[in-house]
Amino acid sequence: MKKFLAIVKREYLQNVRTKTFVISTIIGPLLMLGFSVLPGLLFGLKTGGATQIAVVDQTERMYESVRAAVMRPDEEDETGLPAQTPGSSPAGAAREAFSVQYEIEETPVRGRPLEEIKRELSARVRQKELDAYLILPPDILQDGKPEFYGRNLGDLITIGQLERRLNRAVREQRMKDSNIDAEQVRALTREVEMLRCKPGERCDAEASSEGNFFLAIGVASFIVIAILMYGQLILSAVVEEKTTRLAEVLFSSVRPFTLMAGKLIGISLVAMTQYGIWAVLFVAFALYGVAAAAASGFNLSLPSVPPSMLIYALLYFIIGFSLYATIFALIGAMVTTEKEAGQITVPLSMLLAVAIYLAFPVIRGPNSAYAFWVSMIPFFSPVTMLVRIVTETPPFWQIALSLLIGVATIALMVWLTARIYRVGMLMYGKRASIPEMLRWVRQS
Amino acid sequence: MSEQSITLSVEQVSKSFDEFVAVSDLSLMVRRGRIFGLIGPNGAGKTTTIRMIVGITAPDAGRIKLFGQLLTPELRDRIGYLPEERGLYKRMKVGEQLRFLGVLKGMDARAADESAGHWLERLKLEEWRDKKTDELSKGMQQKIQFIATVLHDPELLILDEVFSGLDPVNAELMTGILLELKDRDKTIIFSTHMMEQAEKLCDDICLINRSRKVLDGSLREVKRSFGRRTVVLRAENFDGGLQNSPLVAGVKSYGDHDEALLREGADAQELLKELIAGGARITRFEETELSLHDIFLRKVGEAA
Numbered sequence: 001m002k003k004f005l006a007i008v009k010r011e012y013l014q015n016v017r018t019k020t021f022v023i024s025t026i027i028g029p030l031l032m033l034g035f036s037v038l039p040g041l042l043f044g045l046k047t048g049g050a051t052q053i054a055v056v057d058q059t060e061r062m063y064e065s066v067r068a069a070v071m072r073p074d075e076e077d078e079t080g081l082p083a084q085t086p087g088s089s090p091a092g093a094a095r096e097a098f099s100v101q102y103e104i105e106e107t108p109v110r111g112r113p114l115e116e117i118k119r120e121l122s123a124r125v126r127q128k129e130l131d132a133y134l135i136l137p138p139d140i141l142q143d144g145k146p147e148f149y150g151r152n153l154g155d156l157i158t159i160g161q162l163e164r165r166l167n168r169a170v171r172e173q174r175m176k177d178s179n180i181d182a183e184q185v186r187a188l189t190r191e192v193e194m195l196r197c198k199p200g201e202r203c204d205a206e207a208s209s210e211g212n213f214f215l216a217i218g219v220a221s222f223i224v225i226a227i228l229m230y231g232q233l234i235l236s237a238v239v240e241e242k243t244t245r246l247a248e249v250l251f252s253s254v255r256p257f258t259l260m261a262g263k264l265i266g267i268s269l270v271a272m273t274q275y276g277i278w279a280v281l282f283v284a285f286a287l288y289g290v291a292a293a294a295a296s297g298f299n300l301s302l303p304s305v306p307p308s309m310l311i312y313a314l315l316y317f318i319i320g321f322s323l324y325a326t327i328f329a330l331i332g333a334m335v336t337t338e339k340e341a342g343q344i345t346v347p348l349s350m351l352l353a354v355a356i357y358l359a360f361p362v363i364r365g366p367n368s369a370y371a372f373w374v375s376m377i378p379f380f381s382p383v384t385m386l387v388r389i390v391t392e393t394p395p396f397w398q399i400a401l402s403l404l405i406g407v408a409t410i411a412l413m414v415w416l417t418a419r420i421y422r423v424g425m426l427m428y429g430k431r432a433s434i435p436e437m438l439r440w441v442r443q444s
Numbered sequence: 445m446s447e448q449s450i451t452l453s454v455e456q457v458s459k460s461f462d463e464f465v466a467v468s469d470l471s472l473m474v475r476r477g478r479i480f481g482l483i484g485p486n487g488a489g490k491t492t493t494i495r496m497i498v499g500i501t502a503p504d505a506g507r508i509k510l511f512g513q514l515l516t517p518e519l520r521d522r523i524g525y526l527p528e529e530r531g532l533y534k535r536m537k538v539g540e541q542l543r544f545l546g547v548l549k550g551m552d553a554r555a556a557d558e559s560a561g562h563w564l565e566r567l568k569l570e571e572w573r574d575k576k577t578d579e580l581s582k583g584m585q586q587k588i589q590f591i592a593t594v595l596h597d598p599e600l601l602i603l604d605e606v607f608s609g610l611d612p613v614n615a616e617l618m619t620g621i622l623l624e625l626k627d628r629d630k631t632i633i634f635s636t637h638m639m640e641q642a643e644k645l646c647d648d649i650c651l652i653n654r655s656r657k658v659l660d661g662s663l664r665e666v667k668r669s670f671g672r673r674t675v676v677l678r679a680e681n682f683d684g685g686l687q688n689s690p691l692v693a694g695v696k697s698y699g700d701h702d703e704a705l706l707r708e709g710a711d712a713q714e715l716l717k718e719l720i721a722g723g724a725r726i727t728r729f730e731e732t733e734l735s736l737h738d739i740f741l742r743k744v745g746e747a748a
Contacts (some may be wrong), residue, residue: 052560248525249592251498
């Protein structure tokens, strides 16, 4: 036991003290933040100030209402619903915060031919006095199509927003012309929001949030990322002892099983440390984010997660991680160099990707036979069963069975790996073939 | 021999890997406080034998008894093993590394530190204690590895090619340490194919070749049992005299001198008379026992 703890401690300290660990702990969340929020932010970020648009109003009476509609923020969209539902994606909130500013001016027609006005405005666009101009045809209220001439037709956000707001102005004008009260129409055509709830559970806007689903996918990708990152670490730790011939010294002091188990647990603790730090940071950040959003008037709410869900997520995280970690240790004992190991670990990583793909049909039919079988396979269950639990919690015996199969598989893999470890770690020079390994298992 | 004085006994041990027989029906007896040389050509089965003694692999048949008991994991803490393939954690500091390896042998961390300090001083490496292992030269790493082997003051030391990679100064230092350990009643099993080293250090030897024991016993007995003697000779004016003599079985000519292996029962004095009668001027004539080197070559050569 003392020896086992010494191995765990060494493995842990050696890995936690490295620069790689410190740097990845700091950079990890930044990268995650970067990949999830930054593209939205950047896309929504309109650089270079307000968009300057000239409007040529051939109807000679639409300009004011178009201008008003364009300048009015999207808080009420043409559907009559608030444009942003509370708790929607951070990218959406960010886009709103960075929404486009407009400066609108009218170019009076005054009987001049349209071609001449277009020429004049095009020249101004070229000289960068204007970003774009908009031509409202005389029959816009019937079926005339307005024309947008812009320097940059790739700015989909601005153009889409403009089109939406122009639509609103035109529709309201039509109603007004038909003596219909736009306000009243808006009130009457307001859409209904359907709450998504589970039978026997509280049902309100908050409970219906889709947070759980994101939690399942989040935990699944956490497992995948953790396995890929730390699997590599386990692999190189094992290969190091093999290439430096340390295994022989170590095996004269401890059993191969003790060595292997100590290594796996040591590195799992490293993973937990890193994930723990990230979790604390994430919760702190999320709380701060919600508080900050509330302070600036946004009504964000954290998705509420039942504790049972968290426990299942943790259980499947542990099972998935241990299973794949053992496989990585096995590969490490089989190969002679890390490079060689790469050829085997790539297909293994693919298996993880497969697990995520398999989860999508499960979302559609969480209680189908397909979902049942897929969530019983231990290599996939950390993802698939988690998705099932979230979408339509299966009977408890199924969860218990899949956990049991997971634990049994891990036990089997550990047993197998320990046997192969003893022989494999003392084999130098060439990679072991599958028949060879089967012999080792029988021999040792 | 009493049970007490026997550190290790290997009884009719065999080990095969698939078709390949690595060790077959091997029996050894290693006495306490002696240096035991396990010699043999590459691939003879030395490393497999050692691995079985250390408990890394299990024999297919036969028994191994250590300190009079069948091998158990606890007993392994009383062995210090220096494998032929050397290895240390590259990115670990020397001191931490030794502490870790000491704890794996059942020591307390503090005792391991103390012992490591003592040995680092002894091998003049104390200023390297806080350096990472891969900053050390090969020879220094070799010495660190030796420290890891003796750190826990084992009663039985198993050293596989302990001198390889050491310069003469360090080889001398190592020899001194081994003899001192022997004086302290430690048992040392010493595996090598460097016969000069074995001849200098070993009290007992066992020669194995192609998985089988070829001969064993105390070095003196082995040499005596061989009986045959060689004559080292430097002389002028005797061309052909040696080769043609009925007393001589074979001759090797070196630049400086010739070496003649005498036939069974031949007397060196007779050869000397013969040569002088033949008109040779003798400047050197020395009768010696067969060197371990020669015994090795003869025994291994015979089998080939």
